[in-house]
Amino acid sequence: MASVVPPPAPGRELSNPPSDGISNLRFSNHSDHLLVSSWDKSVRLYDASANVLRGEFMHGGPVLDCCFHDDSSGFSAGADNTVRRLVFSSNKEDILGKHDAPVRCVEYSYAAGQLITGSWDKTLKCWDPRGASGQERTLVGTYPQPERVYSLSLVGHRLVVATAGRHVNVYDLRNMSQPEQRRESSLKYQTRCVRCYPNGTGYALSSVEGRVAMEFFDLSEASQAKKYAFKCHRKSEAGRDIVYPVNAIAFHPVYGTFATGGCDGFVNVWDGNNKKRLYQYSKYPTSIAALSFSRDGRLLAVASSYTFEEGPKQKEPDAIYVRSVNEIEVKPKPKVYPNPPA
Structure with missing residues (x-):
């Protein structure tokens, strides 16, 4: 009888969670420090x-x-409409600026040296964090969006903005006057x-309906022919398909494979190029709200x-797990080609 390999343990649970x-x-891009934001009004810095x-x-x-920002400072955004700079050495923060509604997303661009924030006030703002504190002295520009900003992502000088109403705007940070696409x-x-x-060639987008779309920036017919979408984070029960939102996507920094986390409590690892699932970790106690690989991909x-x-219900305590990543879980498997005829 073949032995059954048990799924890997969920990882080490961090103490003092939100x-x-x-x-x-x-x-962090420089260490194993981990920054965590929460609905309990806190941002926590851990040595993972x-x-x-x-x-x-x-x-x-x-x-x-x-x-x-770096290993000495960071940024946060909240439902109090503020964007804050966090100074780790002094354990202090100051208000960098404000939006007119809750600020949903914050991203720092190393390429542009700017902080980008996206809000439910339907705007994107760019800030120069090197200036003195105060809105007028640090705000570089405000850019209207078609709807409330839900998610942002950066690669090089390219910024992807996903909003309500299923809009996606693609910008070049060197010219923010209008979207590239x-x-x-x-x-x-x-x-x-x-x-x-x-690798900067495109982006992955997830939805509340258990799907992920793989998109490409190049608008040529050949590149657009490569885009596809797939179903995930769903199960069949009594003949019904139960579908879960896909809350999180995180790319592995070395192999370019990616993990998804859903409201089903599962984390899956995918090889997007070969359209295969590489791994599924054992079920976590509740929904997966966020995922992040460390800079070298050794930790998730x-x-x-x-x-x-x-809706509201008696819920499991919030927890952060840090798991060591085995190469077999994230490295693409080589394609096997049939032997050519003699």
């Missing part, structure tokens, strides 16, 4: 390898996103997450946090 829903988590809470910063309302999501339902491919941070898709 007390309410986790909105996002991000690994040592399992130590290094700092905590507070907003005036739920924090909806966070990102690193105005697109509509190829998925029929509300966008949940967008993430650019590490998983936010297991109930996302209220089914």
